[in-house]
Amino acid sequence: MIALLAEVPYWGQSLLRVLGGLVAVLLPAGTIVYVFLFKMMSFMQSRLGPMEAGPYGSMQLFAEVGKWLQKEDIVPDRADARIFKMAPVIVLVSTFLLVVVVPFGPEAWFTDFETGVFYALAVSSISVLGILIAGWSSANKYSLLGGLRAAGQLIAYELPMVLAVMGVVIQAGTMNLQKIVVAQNTGSMFGIDAIGHPYVISQFFGFIIFMIAIQAELTQAPFDMPIAESELVSGYMTEYSGFRFLIFFIGEFATAGVFAMIASVLFLGGWGVPFTWFGWTSVDDVANWMNFVGPLIMFTKMMLLVFIIMWIRFSYPRLREDQLQRFAWKGLIPVALINIMVTAILKVVF
């Protein structure tokens, strides 16, 4: 992006970055909601889903957004109004901060952050804060319980997520997401250059742990205890309506998209194709058109991963609260630690 925008003044670059960030967050979110939440879930339940608004109901989302925006902005009488209004914004801001480090092409990135993975894990934990204070400030015991459940769950699953990422960082030798993409696409596997070296193969356990952990971080079923509708009405979102609920809703699916992008960068080679296909040897050789094709490749990989997340979401029943905690602390974390040890030993040996 730097080379493409060299002549654009600083304020213009900043404006383009903000617009790019909006597109990178909202476009996947809208696509995920329509393709998976509206259509795939309907087909899995033998129904058609929305059909009226636009061809095959493709304009349904705009109708829903219009509906939410018209609704009254209700704040409960005894709620802590200022914090109640602030909470959804914190959740959405954390998503926007997250997309900043994702690379979309050889030069199509927002910022080339040296500690990219670390930064992504850090800012994703800010959303917990928003969820906690949303639950507390609603002055509703169901909301508070939902908020506490969410906090306990997100803390428990952040740990295996960090540990799973560690294996990738050891293999790539860098925390920069762009360099992780390059390392996967320039590497070779079993002596074959044609497939590159996607870490989904050599870090298979890391990939599985990471996908389970983001399923829980996104509070998608079977890990949806914080909003368990049969127990807690709607958890921390119970008292929210109108556009504040809309912000939570966008935040949920936008974060799903961004996490899937990060997973595709870490394990599936991100925006790239194996560089040997076109005879490139390093990131400087990559042709300029990859800046436009790269985001599309990235989007395809993201949709594939979100498909897996949603498939599991629509297929499995909810776990119990204690099962959830035991699964994280006694199952995922030990496996992730063993994965790190084995990766480190193999890295030193080879």
Place this chain on the structure above:
Amino acid sequence: MIAQNIGFWIIAIVMIVAALRVVTTNNVVHAALWLVVVLAGAAAQYILLAAEFVAVTQVLVYIGAVMVLFLFGTMLTRARIGTESDLNNSYKKLGIPVGLVMFVAMGLALISSFGDEKLPQTATVVSTQEISDQIFGPYLLPFWALSVVLLAAVVGAIVLARKD
């Protein structure tokens, strides 16, 4: 350099106001959220100093973990909505002289060790790799000692929390 100075002063003033609100506000959760502002301000100052690894660690450890656990604990036990009158205890008056003594001592320590000395303008950006080389090279022993201290704290927490 002037832009960084303006940024420093804006963040510093926000941090001071937020720090004062931490001790003057009448609600436990509000105090914790003002503390989040102070800690985020510290992270922003690290970014201004081009220490991105430290800044990200600050966000991950203090905002993502410590403050979340803090809020979690207060919400589980006592966190009413609205103002609480019994948040100050009789040690409040003792706190002011202690704070002043700390401020003077740290100010004197800074002035005596640096004085009018100016840091070089061409700040070198230390990469994360160099930090890890330092930690696992010359500073390995202190690092190990800290790890043992943390391990002892973890074991202690488990011992305290066990019922049998």
